[in-house]
Amino acid sequence: MPRATFLLLATALAACSSSRTANLGENCTVATDCGSGLTCYAPIVPGVCTQACANASSCPSGSACAPLVTSVGNQLCLGSCDSNANCLAGYTCCGALGNVCAPADRCSGMLTVIIPDLNCTPRSLVNGGVAGPPAQPASCQKPVVSTTFNGAQLQVLGAQTVGNVIKFNVPAGTGTISILQQVVDAGAPDTIVLPVAGTVPNAAVPFLLSGPDGGVFYSDDVVPNTDLSVMEVVLAPEATAAAMILPNTTQALSHEAGGYPAGTWTMQVNDYAYECAHGDPTTIGCTGGKSTQQYDIQIVTKPVMGATGTLDFGFYIVSDNWTAASAIADPTEVWRRTLDAIASIYAHAGICLGKITFYDVPAWAKAAYATAVNANDANSCGTLDQMFTLGQPGGAIPIFFVDDIQASASANAGVVVGIDGAIPGPPGAGGTVHSGALVNVSNITATTNCVAATSFRTCGPDEVGYITSHEAGHYLGLFHTTEFDGSLFDPIGDTSQCALSCDTDKDGTLTGPECNDDSSTTASCGGADNTMFWLITAQAQGLFSPQQSRIIRANPVVY
Amino acid sequence: MISLLLMLMMTHSAAKPPPAAKAPAVRSDVELREVIESYLDASERPMPDAQWQALGQRAEPILREIVSGDALPTRRARAVNGLVALAGQSTPAMLAEFSLDEAKPLSVRLAAVRGLSRLTVDSELLAALRPVVEGAKDPRISSTAAELIAQRVPESGCALVRAKGASDLHFQRALSACEGR
Numbered sequence: 001m002p003r004a005t006f007l008l009l010a011t012a013l014a015a016c017s018s019s020r021t022a023n024l025g026e027n028c029t030v031a032t033d034c035g036s037g038l039t040c041y042a043p044i045v046p047g048v049c050t051q052a053c054a055n056a057s058s059c060p061s062g063s064a065c066a067p068l069v070t071s072v073g074n075q076l077c078l079g080s081c082d083s084n085a086n087c088l089a090g091y092t093c094c095g096a097l098g099n100v101c102a103p104a105d106r107c108s109g110m111l112t113v114i115i116p117d118l119n120c121t122p123r124s125l126v127n128g129g130v131a132g133p134p135a136q137p138a139s140c141q142k143p144v145v146s147t148t149f150n151g152a153q154l155q156v157l158g159a160q161t162v163g164n165v166i167k168f169n170v171p172a173g174t175g176t177i178s179i180l181q182q183v184v185d186a187g188a189p190d191t192i193v194l195p196v197a198g199t200v201p202n203a204a205v206p207f208l209l210s211g212p213d214g215g216v217f218y219s220d221d222v223v224p225n226t227d228l229s230v231m232e233v234v235l236a237p238e239a240t241a242a243a244m245i246l247p248n249t250t251q252a253l254s255h256e257a258g259g260y261p262a263g264t265w266t267m268q269v270n271d272y273a274y275e276c277a278h279g280d281p282t283t284i285g286c287t288g289g290k291s292t293q294q295y296d297i298q299i300v301t302k303p304v305m306g307a308t309g310t311l312d313f314g315f316y317i318v319s320d321n322w323t324a325a326s327a328i329a330d331p332t333e334v335w336r337r338t339l340d341a342i343a344s345i346y347a348h349a350g351i352c353l354g355k356i357t358f359y360d361v362p363a364w365a366k367a368a369y370a371t372a373v374n375a376n377d378a379n380s381c382g383t384l385d386q387m388f389t390l391g392q393p394g395g396a397i398p399i400f401f402v403d404d405i406q407a408s409a410s411a412n413a414g415v416v417v418g419i420d421g422a423i424p425g426p427p428g429a430g431g432t433v434h435s436g437a438l439v440n441v442s443n444i445t446a447t448t449n450c451v452a453a454t455s456f457r458t459c460g461p462d463e464v465g466y467i468t469s470h471e472a473g474h475y476l477g478l479f480h481t482t483e484f485d486g487s488l489f490d491p492i493g494d495t496s497q498c499a500l501s502c503d504t505d506k507d508g509t510l511t512g513p514e515c516n517d518d519s520s521t522t523a524s525c526g527g528a529d530n531t532m533f534w535l536i537t538a539q540a541q542g543l544f545s546p547q548q549s550r551i552i553r554a555n556p557v558v559y
Numbered sequence: 560m561i562s563l564l565l566m567l568m569m570t571h572s573a574a575k576p577p578p579a580a581k582a583p584a585v586r587s588d589v590e591l592r593e594v595i596e597s598y599l600d601a602s603e604r605p606m607p608d609a610q611w612q613a614l615g616q617r618a619e620p621i622l623r624e625i626v627s628g629d630a631l632p633t634r635r636a637r638a639v640n641g642l643v644a645l646a647g648q649s650t651p652a653m654l655a656e657f658s659l660d661e662a663k664p665l666s667v668r669l670a671a672v673r674g675l676s677r678l679t680v681d682s683e684l685l686a687a688l689r690p691v692v693e694g695a696k697d698p699r700i701s702s703t704a705a706e707l708i709a710q711r712v713p714e715s716g717c718a719l720v721r722a723k724g725a726s727d728l729h730f731q732r733a734l735s736a737c738e739g740r
Contacts, residue, residue, distance in 0.1 A: 367727075406669075413608075415633050418603055461632055507610065
């Protein structure tokens with residue numbers, strides 16, 4: 001059968017026998033309209049009966065296996081054609097997909113990913129104007145930011161001196177507790193010096209956190225279990241502004257059923273400089289101690305999370321190649337494809353994208369940060385942290401898109417594609433020195449190797465979407481499932497790990513092919529398909545595990 | 560301060576020290592290319608020089624091919640990083656060419672400028688980067704070269720930096736590095 005006649009014949013057959021089920025290539029409304037083994041692909045009405053395919057030979061004569069990411073599969077058998085005349089009404093003969101009949105809006109090579117089982121309202125794109133002061137501040141900025149939350153969800157405890165024991169209320173049914181410490185009047189040192197570790201950030205970390213019955217949820221003097229997933233909370237401490245969010249471990253998720261213990265909780269305000277000044281045994285020999293600094297404390301609680309949620313993003317355009325307006329208008333649709341990639345990844349966590357606000361930054365900020373951020377600079381007054389202070393208030397995840405990012409330590413220098421400001425980021429508090437994540441946007445126009453199916457490793461917009469999702473995952477409290485050398489794993493029990501024993505070429509670095517055994521959730525050499533693997537590899541699929549998904553949805557900024 | 564133990568282990572920033580160099584157990588050119596491709600995969604940390612050097616000079620032609628291919632710009636830039644780590648004899652000349660190649664992506668050109676700086680001794684740095692400062696049309700490229708000059712050889716280089724960058728915001732960092740010189 002000549003391929004051009006396939007759909008015409010199918011249409012004719014359909015017209016003659018309305019009571020039977022439809023064949024491949026015939027119109028349908030729902031899957032039950034189609035014959036055995038077929039499903040209804042219906043991005044427009046009427047849809048068309050089709051089936052997933054692996055290659056050209058797996059489709060019936062007269063049809064072809066087209067790369068089209070859908071809820072049915074990543075490739076579909078669609079009728080072959082030479083011209084639109086060969087196609088059903090509403091369908092076009094699509095050369096980009098290999099001369100198959102496809103809905104016209106799926107024929108651009110920049111295709112919308114259809115997300116199964118998640119009824120998201122369409123995301124909105126908003127131009128937020130210019131973020132940041134018109135002139136570069138003359139001094140280092142360490143602002144104290146009020147979170148976007150209010151009412152009973154927010155408890156503002158104000159400026160508290162280190163060493164103070166403070167109390168706050170946890171209502172019944174609380175599934176999330178967020179504690180935000182921000183240094184007041186820049187009064188704390190940025191670093192202290194330890195005999196063993198050298199100069200380290202002066203991390204703002206509670207010394208002790210206890211529930212109403214005295215049960216300890218965190219102590220800074222307790223050695224962590226080797227298996228971090230059994231801890232109540234795991235910290236990656238930060239100086240100046242730091243958030244602790246419970247839950248971020250498998251153990252903490254056990255409180256989901258009834259919520260965290262309701263009542264009055266206590267916490268001792270603390271940082272490393274205070275521990276140093278007071279001779280904590282873990283700081284013997286330190287220098288840089290201080291005990292008069294104050295931190296602004298804000299507590300946010302949130303009821304036990306649901307099965308789905310919505311997330312907003314703030315996109316800060318710190319690139320000479322784009323403005324907020326040009327990214328929103330974008331006739332090349334690379335930003336749409338990037339957002340599609342983010343949406344498809346977060347759909348795995350039951351998350352819809354809500355409002356995406358694009359911001360410009362002042363000319364001085366573009367000149368200062370577009371190509372000059374040093375990912376290795378952990379100083380609060382360095383380029384990375386100071387750029388984050390351009391962020392606007394609100395609950396959107398702040399993503400700063402720049403043209404280049406360098407890690408510039410000696411013997412470890414080179415290009416990186418993204419970096420987070422903190423794990424987790426301060427929820428609902430845009431504009432602190434850790435409120436954001438940085439994404440290298442230089443690949444977004446590299447569409448040469450883009451096909452209809454998502455390709456995180458070779459298609460620029462998909463890759464930028466993947467990086468954005470990964471960095472946002474850090475902001476929401478997720479760690480790498482496996483670090484590059486297998487020395488550390490995330491505190492989540494249902495993510496695959498990839499131990500150093502998986503390093504088959506013995507080079508000390510765990511790569512995608514070495515961490516690609518996901519035959520089970522307990523596989524010892526898996527995880528490369530997970531969004532939070534340390535590397536974006538050919539095996540990347542943008543997945544989140546169920547427990548990662550619950551931790552994301554528990555974050556206060558998810559609504 | 561027990562949380563410090565975790566902080567030192569977790570690599571949410573790229574500040575973790577590089578691992579000890581180990582030569583991968585590579586047997587064929589195909590396997591070598593696979594290792595190189597995996598080293599180019601995007602991440603939040605660069606591949607340490609020692610890791611590239613452990614691959615040996617056999618990696619150089621493969622990296623050159625990738626730099627000039629159609630892979631993503633950051634992937635090509637990481638290939639430049641690899642070439643810089645391998646420090647082949649002809650690499651500086653190649654980097655100088657890339658720095659001024661207006662057809663190359665920004666990421667590749669910036670990696671070339673920075674790499675050229677790394678491979679050039681102070682006494683020759685101004686001569687190596689002057690053509691970039693004066694000739695690159697993209698101010699992000701020329702200002703990066705100017706900043707490297709200002710940081711390493713301010714005495715001989717700041718006159719050039721001031722002459723080129725006095726009215727361009729992109730040169731602010733370079734000009735700041737020249738203040739008082």
